[in-house]
Amino acid sequence: MRVAFVGKGGVGKSSLSGSFARVLAEAGERVLAIDSDPMPGMAFSLGLEQSDAGLPDDAVEEYEEDGRQRYRLREGLTGTDAVEQYAQRAPGGVHFMQLGKARGPQWNNRRQHFGFQRLLDDLPGDGWSIVGDLPGGTRQPFLTWGRYARTFLVVIEPTPASLLTGRRLARLAETARAPRVVAIANKVREPGDAERVSSRTGLDVIGSVPFDPALADADRLGKAVLDTDPDGPTATAVRSLVQTLQKSEEQS
Numbered sequence: 110m111r112v113a114f115v116g117k118g119g120v121g122k123s124s125l126s127g128s129f130a131r132v133l134a135e136a137g138e139r140v141l142a143i144d145s146d147p148m149p150g151m152a153f154s155l156g157l158e159q160s161d162a163g164l165p166d167d168a169v170e171e172y173e174e175d176g177r178q179r180y181r182l183r184e185g186l187t188g189t190d191a192v193e194q195y196a197q198r199a200p201g202g203v204h205f206m207q208l209g210k211a212r213g214p215q216w217n218n219r220r221q222h223f224g225f226q227r228l229l230d231d232l233p234g235d236g237w238s239i240v241g242d243l244p245g246g247t248r249q250p251f252l253t254w255g256r257y258a259r260t261f262l263v264v265i266e267p268t269p270a271s272l273l274t275g276r277r278l279a280r281l282a283e284t285a286r287a288p289r290v291v292a293i294a295n296k297v298r299e300p301g302d303a304e305r306v307s308s309r310t311g312l313d314v315i316g317s318v319p320f321d322p323a324l325a326d327a328d329r330l331g332k333a334v335l336d337t338d339p340d341g342p343t344a345t346a347v348r349s350l351v352q353t354l355q356k357s358e359e360q361s
């Protein structure tokens with residue numbers, strides 16, 4: 110399964126994607142969780158201490174082609190090798206990588222960015238499930254950061270701003286000819302919320318997660334809600350989401 114979580118800032122992408130990756134690993138899949146946001150998020154919901162599990166500079170080579178500067182993984186290093194060597198191991202056996210944190214005012218992440226793209230391009234066929242946590246906003250999620258994904262999960266909370274973002278993402282996905290794009294209603298407080306998400310965005314809502322104070326508490330502690338409240342509403346909703354997606358993959 111290859112999924113990417115997208116949506117407006119603060120809707121719950123990091124909280125849900127980290128939990129999702131762990132549940133998938135517990136179900137027996139070989140999981141690579143990727144945080145493409147230079148501001149940290151996913152590590153905590155996976156149950157890791159704050160980390161910097163990026164690609165080191167020497168894993169990526171620069172070369173020139175047609176007068177342009179390009180990047181590739183170091184000679185002899187496959188995508189799977191790079192994951193095995195450089196990913197952090199999170200609970201449940203999840204492999205975790207982060208694109209690299211912002212450093213200083215002139216931070217440039219081209220090397221990491223393109224190194225990651227090459228790594229991801231090299232993984233299909235090696236039996237990896239990929240779960241990505243993409244940066245907030247609408248900036249090309251379908252073409253660049255998330256191009257490994259076969260399903261985009263747009264996380265939407267029932268607020269006007271988040272619904273509008275969901276709608277824009279749905280349109281952008283059409284123009285970018287993204288593969289499957291579906292919604293997750295998050296921070297749901299009343300029965301009509303999920304329905305509102307689907308009617309306002311035109312997306313199928315394949316899962317909903319209730320507003321859960323335990324999630325906010327876990328975040329304050331920098332811990333995974335799967336560890337602090339393993340049988341609570343978020344864990345239950347994420348398990349059911351994983352099952353729904355696994356079933357739909359079997360059918361397709």
Ligand SMILES: Nc1ncnc2c1ncn2[C@@H]1O[C@H](COP(=O)(O)OP(=O)(O)OP(=O)(O)O)[C@@H](O)[C@H]1O
Pocket residue numbers: 116117118119120121122123124125146150244245295296297318319320321322324325326328343
């Ligand atoms: N179902 C929920 N119930 C209650 N609070 C939630 C829920 N989901 C997420 N939150 C809270 O919303 C806030 C934002 O969550 P999170 O960091 O996962 O969002 P994000 O989409 O990754 O944000 P960013 O775009 O900044 O990376 C956190 O304080 C989190 O605890």
Ligand SMILES: [Mg+2]
Pocket residue numbers: 122123124146149150151242
């Ligand atoms: Mg986040």
